[in-house]
Amino acid sequence: MAERSIIDQLDDAVSAILAGRESDTAAIDQSVVELVAVAQQLRGLPRDEFKKHLKDTLVRSNEMSSPVMKPEPALPSLSVYLCFNNAAGAIEYYKEAFGAEELMRLAEPGGKIGHAEIKIGEAVILMSDEYPDYGAISPQTLGGSPMKLHLSVLDVDSFVAKAVSLGANLVRPIEDQSYGHRSGQITDPFGYTWIISTHQKDVPVDEMQKQFDDFVQKRATDETPASSKTSYRREGFHTVTPYLTVEQPAMLLEFTRKAFLATELGRTTGSPGGLHAETKIGDSMLMIGGGVGLEQRPTAIHLYVPDVDAAYQRSLEAGATSLFEPADQPYGERSGAVQDPTGNRWYIATPFVPLNEIAEGLRTITLYLHPIGAQGLIDFLRNAFGSEEVMRHQAPDGMILHAKMRIGDSIVELGESRGGSLPMPTAVYMYVEDVDALYERALKAGAVSVLPPTDQPYGDRNAWVKDPFDNIWYLATHLA
């Protein structure tokens, strides 16, 4: 049979199928039967424009949904009743920061709120201003509240960033928790503490108990100084802690809080006067100090964060100037860079692989040095501190573009000063097992003594040296 007629036979069958008639398979050439079966299945093939239109409709309905999980029609049987010294202000704050919806308010002529109800996600919160005669007293009057509120949101990072930018304090940084949530804690401007959380995965209770047992065990070990190999360091510190000294340290602390969700751990007076403060970003400590009239040492930091675009955006909102916008880099990370209002440079990056796969010891805050004569600094770090070269990337002419050096349990990065990266000599607080021995070794390697080993009132024995590249190293051993 000629092909032409097979083609016609097939079309007769297709026409019958589309018209909803049975096609007469007996009259069809065997070679076409399989094709008729395919045509049968194609009946009702979805239309492209329907598929596209439905997608557009779904996307549009998304854009109108709130950042908190969808409300349920039924009210929960339990709701909290909160007291404020400025309930009207609190309602405004929760509306703007938490996406709350005001359901009702009963107000005195002067605006004082006797009772109001707001809805956040699926929860209704009842509230009033202070009425001491009725036992309604706010956390601001009492000096805090023992009650914490737990709020489930779709994206804890952006939610907290917004709440903080509008005046909340981050009291515990956002972290992936072993029980399957990603969460952090904030205290709102009215004294209430909120645990903000995004559910990531279900973890069975027995698994949670096991993780909790490990935690209790670890805490007990950490609290026993004799068994701790790191007792020469203060808790939470690694070998290397960058020390940023600037003219306006309070401004820098504010910047790190807003831009990088840093948790400030305390402020005191520094040794040369001015301010000394310690803050934590992610898993790393950072020291910040200085003041008007004191020496300034703005510094470059490679900051590894979970979401470079969000951190970059927040840093601009917190007053930084862009050096370059986030982009995927050929060296395995997405990164952007900013200069903060006090002069430090932040190379903000989200690597494509987990940090510890790049190099063990790489943490959120990694010091970045731009010496003139990078090889000389590498030699100094090796001779003075027993530092080990982990990787290097150099130009054909031998110029060191990037190198990673391990010092103790930390990594310091460096690259030859060139183009836009001028030398930024800095200060480093470095915990070591034996400050006296390392001080001697550093001097032999070419450092100059600024302060010989001295017991300090804050519980560290430390010595200060300056390397040939003008960096100051505060070598310290914590006195148990």
Place this chain on the structure above:
Amino acid sequence: MSRGSESEERLLIEAAQKDPGRFAELYEHHFHQVYAYIARRVSDRNEIQDLTAHVFQQALANLGKFKWRGAPFITWLYRIASNALSDQRKRRSREVSSDDLPNGESASEVDLEEIEQRAQLFKAVDALPEDQRRVIIMRFAEEKSIRDIASELERTEGAIKQLQFRGLENLRNRLAEKQAN
């Protein structure tokens, strides 16, 4: 489902739960299966479209409640579709005599195999050479006659029938390849 694609799907669902903007990707992955599931029970095109839209709207609204328990996401969508079909059937039973009703809502395993195969076929149409794809879509999705397609595309009727033949042949070969794998 392979382990790799399972974890990929899981990541996609978690991403969409955090950022509903990512739901569009889940939609793209599952559209044809949901459509084929409903088309197996309902023959009217408008009804198929309404029910498909309903399933995805429900899925989007309730995505936050979806918990990964090892079953692929599509089984959750099939359950929504099955409920929608059953609701529609109950509504109908008040309006018309029960003799006109389609049979039970939940699909058997044999059904699911057929549904998956049909969804693969729908997807495979997009991968056809452009001139064959246009003819297949105009013929089967837009339900146009050979004559109308010929005049719209400014080709002879013989050429359109030829493209229809090649298109169906191609689809059969692709399905056979998939099944062989």
